[in-house]
Amino acid sequence: MANRLNQGTEATALRKLGINETYQLAMYLLDQYRGTTLSCRYAIPPRLALAESRTQLHEVVKVAVVDTIMRHPMLQVGMMDATSKTPSWIQLQSLDLTQHIKWLYIGEQDDFEQTVQETFRVQLDDRFPDLSIKQPGWKITVIRQGNAPIMEVLLTWNHPQFDGAGAKVFHEDLLEMLNNAENGAYERTGLDGDILRLPEAPPFLPTPIESLKSLPLDLRYLAKVFWEESRPQFLNRDVSQAAWCPIRSTPYKTQFRVFFVDNASLLAILALCRQNKTTITGLLNGLALIAFSSHLDSTVAPAFQSSTIMDHRRNLPPAPPDAPWVRSDRTVSNYVTQLPHQFDTELVARIRSKLPVNTSEGRDLSADLQRELWAVSAQNRQEIVRKLETGLRNDLVGVFKYVSDWQQTMRDMAKKTRQFTWLVTNIGVLDGNTSDNGQRWSIGRAQFGLSAEIPAAAIEFAPISVAGGGMCVSAIWPDCAVDTMLGERIMADLERWLAQLASQS
Known part of the structure; x- marks a missing residue:
């Protein structure tokens, strides 16, 4: 149903969509991407978990939102x-919160975890209401079992609206607001039942990064990018591209798998990462390299490319004094870029030479493979550090400035050879305020996932941690392009090897 108070009203354009926003919108319009979800498990304060407190609980959540x-x-x-x-962002007069907050109660006999995972999967592939309705592209679904002391809050959004780091801020701020809302009155200016009337003054929108900072491009870098984009396919001799996985767009369906690492295991893995001068992101890139080298033949994939998604908030100037989000690193907006990594034929051949002859399920990483793993993971981390040090110089977002028609660009990309075999998008550690006495709201775990991105990496890994609450690792791939058995074997390898590393420390 449309946001009924906005139909027929004159819309005030605030600003054009930025580069990142326009790029993501083009993918959505072409059905190359649908939605992204960050789900958090909230512990409800005991006094609000009672059966007789349900109405009050709903009110507290609505006010916090x-x-x-x-x-x-x-x-x-x-x-x-x-x-x-x-396209432009426009000012709205009001929001109908029934379009943005849904409650799903399940019975005591139902499987809570299964319901969460199924809802998560379905929402990744859901389309948003017609964009002409002029309604913000986000929603939250609250899942609760009876009067249990926990609830799952799934935030699902259309990527042009904001990125994964912005979603993490949303949940952290929602947690803060829940603890604040519970202590005060529930009346809010402009809130009448489920209708939120927005201020008449135009909202102060975050500025796109290309309008905030210079995005310098060296001529050599620019020439290389343009050659790679414009050269005929018959001149493409790059064996590290994912030619083994042709880009297909239909039928659109996301395959999603997930596993969890408990906090004790995560701490042990982090200690190993520090010893080996890398991070979880670097480690996952290294583990993925070994897994894909194991499951794909050298004649099919003699080398690989991967991509790491990076957050540009660290490169932003301080937030304007009148910005309601106060700090640049607390902006709900779109500030990501990606950093490519290349794993050449010599490295991949060396890794394959150290794989066990028997490739049956259940194999562990040998000492030789672990040495390769930590070397690759450290190198991956060094590449990320170098990128952080160079800031916005020679960044893909700077190249994107030259794109005049994003829909045509994304159509053309879908006809090319796939570049990346895998991608890692790690939105880091979420502060769940778990060091409390259990009387306040807190977040114990989180789960992050995105719908299949048709022209992007074959398999995308999306880890997220909660301070003191362990880590969740998700994997996503387009059903029409990647064999399900391959995806599941890759994920099984990552889960088994992380458990092996945790047990060694």
């Missing part, structure tokens, strides 16, 4: 001229 909306203007805006070359 409203307070979060008012802190982050990107949650307040809709889109105009979405299918044009220059």
Whole structure:
């Protein structure tokens, strides 16, 4: 149902979509991507978990969501001229919160975890209401079993609205607002039942990165990128590209798998990462390299490329004094880029030479393979550090400035050879305020996933940790392009090897 108070009203354009926002919108319009979800498991304060407190619980959640909306203007805006070359964010008069907050109660006999995972999977592939309705592209679904002391809150959004780091801020701020809302009155200016009337003054939107900072490009880097994009396919001799996995777009369906690492195991793995001068992101890139080298033949994939998604918030200037989000690193907006990594034929051949002859399930990493793993993981981390040090110089977002028609660009990309075999998008550690006495709201675990990105990596890994609560690792791939058995074997390897590393420390 449309946001009924916005239909027929004159929309005020606030600014054009930025480069990242326009790029993500083009993928959505072409059905190359659908949605992204960050789900958190909230512990409910005992006094609100009682059966007789259900109405109060719903009110506390609604008020906390409203307070979060008012802190982050990107949650307040809709889109105009979405299918044009220059779409714009527009000011809305009001939000119908019934379109953005849904409660799902399940019975005592139902499987809570199974319901969470099934809802998560379904929401990744859900489409959002028609963009012409002019409704913000985000929603939360709250899953609760009876009067249990926990609830799962799934935030699902359309990527042009904000990125994964912005979603992490949303949950952290929602947690803060829940603890604040519970202590005060439930009335909020502009809130009438489920209708939130937004301020008449235009919201102060975060500025796209290309309008905040210079994005310098060296001529050599620019020439290399343009050659790679424009050369005929018959001149493409790059054996590290994922030619083994042709880009297919239909039928659209996301395959999603997940496993969890408990906090004790995660701490042990982090200690090993520090000893070997790498991070979880570097380690996952290294583990993925060994897994793909194991399951793909050298004639099919003699070398590999991967990509790490990086957050540019560290490169932003300080937030303006009147910005409601206060700090640049607390912006709900779109500030990501990607860093490619290449694993050449010599390295991949060396790794394959150290794999066990018997490739049956259940194999562990040998000492030789672990040495290769830590060397690759450390190298991966060094590449990320170098990128952080160079900041916005020679960044893909700078190249994107030259794209005049994103929909055509993404159509063309879907006809090319796939570049990346895998991708790692790690939004880091979420602060769940778990060091409490159990009387306040807290978050004990989180799960992150995105729908299949048709022209992107064959398999995308999305880890997230909660301070004191362990780590979740998700994997996503397009069903029409990647064999399900391959995806499941890769994930089984990662889960088994992380457990092996945790047990060694």
